[in-house]
Amino acid sequence: MNVRKIVTVVEETRAEGERAVSPPATVAVVAAVIENPWAGQGFVEDLAPGIDANASEVGALLAPAVMEALGAPAEAYGKAAVVGLDGEIEHGSALIHTLTFGDHFRKAANATTLLPAVEKRGAAGVVFDIPLKHITDATIRSHHQTVEVRVADAPHPNEIIIALAAAAQGRPQQRLAALSTEQ
Structure with missing residues (x-):
């Protein structure tokens, strides 16, 4: 796996809806900009060798980094793959x-729970939203949220941005009723 850069963003929301958020709502994102292992090969039928060579390694790199950046236990999480223009969305999904x-x-x-995800293709600087859901119960509405991310100079056409996001809580000032109230 060839990593060009790692970008870490920590967002603290201190006020929402004209009210203080205490403690601040914290979301962390760590993104690795990696070389697309299938770039320049045309259509690759069997993605397994590239998956085997890269998926675990990038997961092992990002998971502890996003937890450290969050600085608290995660309550919600998500993932993203943004493929440069010379790749396929399937390349990001494969990883x-x-x-x-x-x-x-x-x-x-x-x-x-399963990690919610976004996959897309885009040019350098493309904005993408990472969906987040609760780490043990995807039906907990308070933790359904998104975080917007942008890496200014990535992905290059032959790169993929792989990102993980974690939140230490649900949405600030959330007040929707539990899903069970509608069943």
């Missing part, structure tokens, strides 16, 4: 939709 990638984050966050 992040494997247990060898996701289990690093599930273990670090003490999580049991």
Whole structure:
């Protein structure tokens, strides 16, 4: 795996809806800009060798980094893959939709649910939203949220941004009723 850069963003929301948020709502994102292992090869039928060579390694790199950046236990989490213009969306999906990638984050966050994800193709500087859901119960509405991310000079056409996001809480000032109230 060839990593060009790692970008870490920590966002603290201190006020929402004209009210203080105490403690501040914290969301962390760590993104690795990596070389697309399938770039320049045309259509690759069998993605398994590239998955085997990269998915676990990038998961092992990002999972502890996002937990450290968050600085608190995670309550919500998500993932993203943004493929440069010379790649396929399937290239990003191949890396992040494997247990060898996701289990690093599930273990670090003490999580049991599937990681919500976004995959897309874009030019350098593309904005992408990472969806977040609760780490043990995807039906807990208070933790359904997104975090907006942008890496100014990535992805290059032959790169993929792989990112993990974690939140220490649900949405600031959330007040929706539990899903069970509608059933």
